Amino acid sequence: MASSASEIPAARLDRRRRSALRRLLSEPLGVIGLVLVLAVLLVAVFAPLVALHNPIALAPIDRFLPPSEEHLLGTDHLGRDLFARVVYGSRIALSVSLGATLLSLLLGVTTGLIAGYGPRWLDNALLLVFDALKSFPTVMLALALVTLVGPSLDAVILVVIISAAPSYARMARTQTLSVRHAEFVLAERSLGAGSGRIIATHILPNIIGPILIVASMDIPVVVAIEAGMSFLGLGVRPPTPSWGSILNDGFSYIRESPWPVIAGGLPIIITTLGFTFLGEALRDTFDPKRAGSR
């Protein structure tokens, strides 16, 4: 085995990376997820090119128009183009979900590493903080925070961080505990590496994989939190388009026209499904226990 390894080292590595992608693409749900996520991402990035109208331009005469060539999803109670609002709403949804998830990861993993690698008392103190934060019900927390700082995107992001970061921190901590006594860490310490060095170059790469996958599966939850808070009027302020607020407007005028509700709901379903499929496919692809069976 040792001698055969010497003949194909680079090729083998390459093949492993390629096979991970191929495994992802060999799964129908993975492909669907990837396509949906890419589509939403592209729409968000190129929103001004995709949307044919200004999402906040009022046209009271054109209220509640059904879908047509001019207005792909019709118009809402103020005559605004729903398609344009949905397209611009994707920017809010993605920036909040990706940004908040990234921040939660950053904060959670850092504190988790510190808790797992640091002294016992610090670990206990941080665990107490994680558990206290996790025990807040999300909706109550959202209401309380908004009362405190007013409805805004920052409030949404803060709610997400407070509810998501502690679970990432707990995961990072547990994984760190299982790696910190590995012999290669001891070996590295006896070769003179300091704590920072060991955490950054040896522990982090060993623990980050599973956490990233869990985070990717949390993204749809964050999309839903943002939509939900905007629906309740706790998130994005009007007239900025958000899928949640489109849904809320449509909800108030549902007797007049069903299109605003459909326009607000559809992208939420597409996006959450896309991220969920992709996350699950990623998990299966990188789970060594499942890898053998396919």
Add this chain to the structure above:
Amino acid sequence: MATPALAIEHLDLAYRTDEGMLHALRDVSLEVAPGEIVGIVGESGCGKSSLIQAILRLMPANAVIERGRIALAGQDLLALDADSMRRLRGDRISVVFQDPMTALNPVLSIGRQMMDIQYRRDASQPAKRARAVEMLRRVRLSDPERRLEQYPHEFSGGMRQRIVIAMALMAEPELLIADEPTTALDATLELATIELLKTLQREIGCAILFVSHHLGVIAELCDRVSVMYAGEVVETGDIRSVFHQPRHPYTERLLACDPARMAERSRRLPTIPGELPDLVNLPAGCVFAERCPAAFAPCRGLPPEFYRLAGNRAARCYLSRGEALS
């Protein structure tokens, strides 16, 4: 004699436990001259690992050094602050651990790890890479440039152990501590690894403290040996005299138990009857008295001293008291 590369004098190390202080090392004295290979041999639980941790100052939190001195080339290690000690590790002292399968980070390539531990050198990336390649070549790994791209799981145990040795010797340390580096390898690889260590030791000129419970390996590699039992060095001397004329009954028994040295086949492997003494409540006299076939009255009275004998030897046994040099 020149200043020894490593000098340990009357080291006492204890662990705080719920039952009380556990005296893991007692009055351990040891010297390794520059360029010398000294073996430490003893059964499991004799304090070998505690000793290594104490030298590196990587002890568990409940360990206390109660007495003694550890000096690296005359510099008192116990007096150093934590940061200076950290800078010394991997630079002037290096370690090779027992299990090559777990001593490398599984998610980083060999090259990344080998270049990474050179962070103290003020060298460019290509220079560090060249150095890593050179070290792999020195441990006789074929095709080192390509090896750097590979991950630990792509190597066999013997190759990994050579990589670990290459990493430990990267900074050309004054002292290499080898903690049973061949225990996890099979017999042929064991021999090859010993030969490699010998060659590298000649090239680099470092001193080696070689810890093992394998008498054959110690005999093959070391100039001198210290035999440890229950936290004490019971006998020390150059390899030939200790193996041919052991001065401590424990050494004698240990040699008798080595299957490779048994004169004839027997149905049962010989063992030393009895158990290790309780290190929390130490026996009054000699720690080996309970298991010693030669024990007599004084052995159960006071612990024997470490008697210096002719021929640069020493033994912690009343049988040697008569010949002790003052």
